[in-house]
Every structure is written in structure tokens, then in C-alpha cells.
Amino acid sequence: MSEELLNLKDVKKYFGLRGVPWQKAQAVRAVDGVNLVVRKGETIGLVGESGSGKSTLARVATRLLDPTQGRVEIGGKDVTRVKGRRLRPIRRRIQMVFQDPQASLNPRQSVATILSTPFRAQGLRPTRAQLVELLEQVGLAEEHLVRYPHEFSGGQRQRIGIARALSVKPDLLVCDEPVSALDVSVQAQVLNLLADLRDELGLSYVLVAHDLAVVRQVADRIAVMYLGTIVEEGPAAQVYESPAHPYTKALLSAVPVPEPGVTRDRIVLTGDVPTPIDPPSGCPFRTRCYKAEDVCATKRPVLEPVEGSTEHRAACYFPEPPPLERTQ
């Protein structure tokens, strides 16, 4: 097995709600006990609906947020309590690409300044050739160095965001919804770019996205989040072909397919995601689950290997059976 880049151990992140004096203080359990390992060369897709905690988890993993509980290991070292200046060498290994390239680039800085900021944070001075190389890696050119963010289209801005993240030669890029703000044709360009960079530089990715089709295109492994926990995890092909958790199954069935006449057996979930302030007892999904029984309310199910597979795991008392061997 290849080197562990990131290891999250029972990570929890609660956000305090400022209560009123006569009420008990409450907490939003954004991430509620997640274990996740990212190895060198892997692309992990972190999927889930809004409020599932996927973005919070990404921010804890990059140490932009402190976990409430649990351990964050980067490159085999425990970095949970590392603070301030001492975080910088860690940030060389793990970088982040944000959803909204408009908001994550300073409009008053030229591209050259934006790209040299990570170098300066590391106490380095980049050469012009280094900056040009970065731009070329993401499909831009030297002439763009002197321009400002507003002079670029959304797709180009996202390329600048990726170039900035690559500047310190990280091993792992955490991309939070990198293409959701882009048009379809531009989205495909950026997805192909991410794949090319992986092949050229041997990068690993944690790709946070709500679009399951986008994730399928690039990820080797999938982790499905619901209400702050991972409910299913495994190799992409296995999770997409034969989802074991009822939530994953419903989620996949809800994605429309661009082919008229294809009718999918859709499991339409009723109701909304419960509040993470007061999650249901036992299995977090039981309130919307079509398979829920009494036992689901008792104790939270843990991730367990699905029958016939070692890497594919689901947290469910009644997982879907594995597919029959295809005989055709």
C-alpha cells in the first residue's frame, strides 16, 4: 500500500450556537465522528447533500478549522494541535482549491502577486520562470501574469486558483466544489485538467462535490456523507454500480441521466435532512429511510465491509445485497 497522506481519526467538528441565557447552549454537529485515509495517488470523492458536513470536513483536513475532537495526521504526523507558523511546512503538502474563484482571488492583486503569495508564506521568492511554469501547467500563458482576476472568465479564474494551490508543490489537493460554479463545457475542461495534473505530478485529490456524475468522472474512491458521518465508502466502481447504503442508493437514483427514454427506478426520499443540532438517535438516516426498523433507532451503525468485498464498507443494519455475478 502506498504512503498515507492524510489520516482523519474520529474527527468531530461542532459549532457552538450562542444560546439565550435561559436555554442550554446547543451545538451544530457538522462533522460527527469521521475516519478517512487518503493515500498517495488516490482521488477520493466526498459526496453528500448540503449540510452533510463535507465542506467542514475538508476545512478540518486542511487545518483551516480546528477539530473539536479527533486526530488529523498529515504525512504520518499528528498535526491536530499544530498552530500558527508551525503549520506552514504542513501546508506545503496539502493545499486547497475553493468553489468560487471570484471570491477566492483578491481582485486588487495581479495574477503574478496571487501566485507568489504561497511562496512568500513559505519564505521563498519565486522566479518569473516558476510562475510561468505554473500558468502553463493549468493551460494559461505568460501574458496572463500581469492581468487581474476580473479580466478572466470563470473557468480561467478556477485555473488560477488551481495554479496557486500547485505553487508549493503539494502532494494533496483538497478541492471544494471546484466546478460547480462553471458552465458544462468549461466544467469538462477543468475536470480534464485535474486528471492531467494527477497523471503528470502524481497528485492526490480529495474532491468535495454534490454532483455525483462529476465525482464519478474523476474519483477512484467515494465516501458518502450524511449528517456529519460517512455512511458508505469504497472503490468508485463498486459504490456506483452496487450501492449498499439505502441513502447512497436513493441519492444515485435521483440523478437524472442525459438520455431520453431511460427510466430509472427512482427512490424519492420524503422530507428533509434532519437538523444537525439534534440528529436522530441511532442511524442518522433512519427518519427518511425506506428500510428503517426499530433497531435503527438504538445505536449508530458503524462502517462494516459489504459482503464479498474488503474495501467497500457501509454503515447500515440492512445493507443492500451485493450484485449477483453478471452471467451474460
Place this chain on the structure above:
Amino acid sequence: MADPVLEVHDLKVTFRTENGSVPAVDGIDFAVAPGQTLAIVGESGSGKSVSSSAVIGLLPSNADVSGEVLLDGRELNGLPNDELRKIRGNDIAMVFQDALSALNPYYSVGWQVAEAYRLHHDVSKKVARRRAVEMLDKVGIPDAARRADSYPHEFSGGMRQRVVIAMALVNDPRVLIADEPTTALDVTVQAQIMRLLDDVQDEFGTALILISHDLGVVAEVADDVLVMYAGRAAERGTVRDLFFRAAHPYSLGLLGAMPRVDVPPKPRLTTIPGTPPGPGSITTGCPFQPRCAYTHLVGERCVTERPELTPRPGEGDHEAACHLGRRPEVIL
């Protein structure tokens, strides 16, 4: 096909700005019949939202609209505002992407739905409220009679979009224009809303104009599709014409660029190089020419001559605006 309830001919929209006039929509035609769904597909800046807003006169005052907009044969373009107001929300209703900004945070949702009804019906508040609760119930708000007194912030995104749909449908409109109605929603909620719109069409025979960039949603619900690029129609036809017999390189490019959830991934997505042109930046020739992978097969004509919609093989009125008179072969 039944007689269309809404017909649009040669619609042009130009915005007067400080930097001169900017054409946003440059001559498009479409029609939709009762119970049918027309999808207008395109990327940002293609003019899809502007066209639909032009239909019900919702554009700002610096927009010049020309062309015909016929509702049951009656010309809407050029009607005075107070006449239009009788039609808007009554015969033609609209649902927008962002439900939160479509609702007033100061009023309960029941009040807002009732108000939409009272605008077009001379009824008491009590009757209007009863109607509002009935509508909220119909769009699947649980415990509608009680929830009618709740305020927009007390609802989730999906529930808010249901409220907006209830408000749009309260007057039994003949045409519903839905501009990216599910883009801000999660897929499981999107599935609920699309099913709701489908049920509504079955029950009331509403004609739906769906504006979307999501080809998956389009494939699932549309009968006819209009593909727009840079303010013009690139291709139109039935949904099967577009997905199985796409005749415009842009349509083909869009289809290839969509990742799919139901089949193993391709090694690479096909992409369309470059970005869509800014409004008004291409005046002669085909607006897609600078990004087109097939232009070398045609040559100069793509740059000098604007392609018009011409018939293509297909089920019905399949048309594409491309000088390459045949279906492009897929280039990888």
C-alpha cells in the same frame, strides 16, 4: 401536436447601455402546446433567461424587445404595463431559481400565496386563504393549514421552492416558465420538485417552458428542446432529436462534456475549447465558429455568413443552424 398556447416569433432583445447597444437575443422562435414541455438549454450569457423574461415583459426599461409573442394568438409584446399585469401571474406564471429572494421575508407564505390569488380574483381574504392552503397542500407542504402561517425562513430550500410553485400555480396559469427551478437544490429534492411539476402538468395541462443547463433534467422532462448559443438558436427539435441525432457541433459538444452517473466514466470528457463569446462580440458568421471543431470542413463560410436554421432528419421539425449540412461525426 396540439395548437400552441404560446408562440414566439423572431424575438430580439437589445440592451441600451453606456457602451452602446448590446444584443442579448438575436431572433429566436419557439412555441409550446398545452401539457407540453419545452426546454431552453444554453450556458451563461446565451440569452435563455432574457428570452423568457422578455415573453412576460419583465426586462428592465433599457431593453428593447421586438418580435411577436402570441398567447392564444394575442400579441403581448408592446402591451401597456397594466394589461401585461393582468396576464403575468395569471395566464403566464414564472418560477425562478432562487426561491428565497422570490418570497417576501415579512409575510407568511400563506398570505403571499393568497395575495397572488387576490390580485387576479375578486374574492374575500378568507376565500383566498382557503385557496392558498389548498395549493400549498397540492404542492406537498405537509400540514399546509398550519404551515401557511410560517414565514419563508422557517422552510428548507426545497419547501420554499414548493411555496413559490404554489404561488405560481394558484391562478391556474396556461403557461409556466421555470428558470433553473432546481439548480439551487440537492438532487433528492430536485427529484421531488421535477416530479411535482410533472404531476401539475398532468393535472392542469399547463404548458411548461423549462430553462436549464442540466441536460439530465432536460432529457427526463422535455418534449422539445431549443439549444441557444450567443443569443441565437443553434438547434431545435424533439428531445430525442437532440440527444440521439444532434446536428449542431455545439449540441454535440455539450452532450460530450456532461459526465454521467450511470455508466463507467470515459477516460476524458470531450470539451469545447475556449469560452462563450461576450454579447455582441460576434457580428458576422456563426457565433460558434471560433470554438468549433468542424469549421475546417466548411471553410470561409463559417466566418462570413450567418447560418440559418435548416431542416435536419428527425422526428418532427428538427432544425440546426450550421453550414455543415450533415450530422457531424464525433471527433475525440
